[in-house]
Amino acid sequence: MNIRIELTYKTPKGTEATFRSDEMYIGEAILIGEDLEKTGRIHSISFIDNYDTSLTLKEMKQFMKGVQTEPHNITVYFDGGFNIETYQSGLGCAIYYHQNRKSFRLRKNALIYELNTNNEAEYAALHLAMQELEFLGVRNIPITIVGDSQVVINQLNGEWPCMEEELTKWADRVEHKLKGLGITPNYHLISRKENKEADRLASQALKGVEMSSTTET
Incomplete structure (x- = not known):
């Protein structure tokens, strides 16, 4: 906060x-x-x-x-990858937060099959991060959301219109989750290089390498 x-x-x-x-x-x-x-x-x-x-x-x-006893000072990094040959999507997110006067990093990825574009994968990766926040018990606080997808960041912060039906559905899912948790998002667009941790998690998911961990930093 x-x-x-x-x-x-x-x-x-x-x-x-x-x-x-x-x-x-x-x-x-x-x-x-x-x-x-x-x-x-x-x-x-x-x-x-x-x-x-x-x-x-x-x-x-x-x-x-x-x-102090609840997760706070939260920054979410997300990234999605899409394999057009297999129609597989790799989702990755890294969540940094404070709790009980300690700092933590949560890393999570997933491999899914039902998407059709890279932009959908980016939205799905952010939605995965929102699910992890819900599991952590995050409620009624502002958070920082960071990604290298101009489409996702600019559509969610209202700078770009969302014209595609599937992307509109994903944007609605993300915003519905945020509203349900009482989270106020602050979006930041960064370069792919700066987003390398989430990018690596998404790439690992596409290779079948599963990651789910929480470590103290």
Whole structure:
């Protein structure tokens, strides 16, 4: 969960100024807020979440205690591959998250047969990742979704129209899953090179190499 800080600073002579920070991870925001309060010159400070809800430092700490035991600070990488000769699709996803003050990486792939294009495979890979989030118990938080598919990323973030019927169905499945879990997605398009982990998982699936693991990072 990302937070931005809004504060009013007061000098010893009484001059005041208001500042707003960039977005940062909630844990970092709490540390900075605590440090700022130690100066004794903060007239007011508030923490604004992705829904524009304003929280006090005390409320932030209470919220953080509850969040620590649940998966949070989640980034999802996904990729899909399609073999036009066999009509097999390889799906791959890597999910990075924090839980109980530790960092984890979940890797999952799958081989499926019912798709017809590479773009469908890309959507199916993202849907696979959403299923894994559901299994993890992820609920009602923002997450970052990263992939190298311009079609999937740009269609889901509303920049490109979705004209093909099958892709529209897949987009609806992904958005329905996100809505059901209460997840707010933040989409990022990256290069294929930057997405090599998910790409490797998809390629392994096409070769019949199954992967399903969760490790501490």
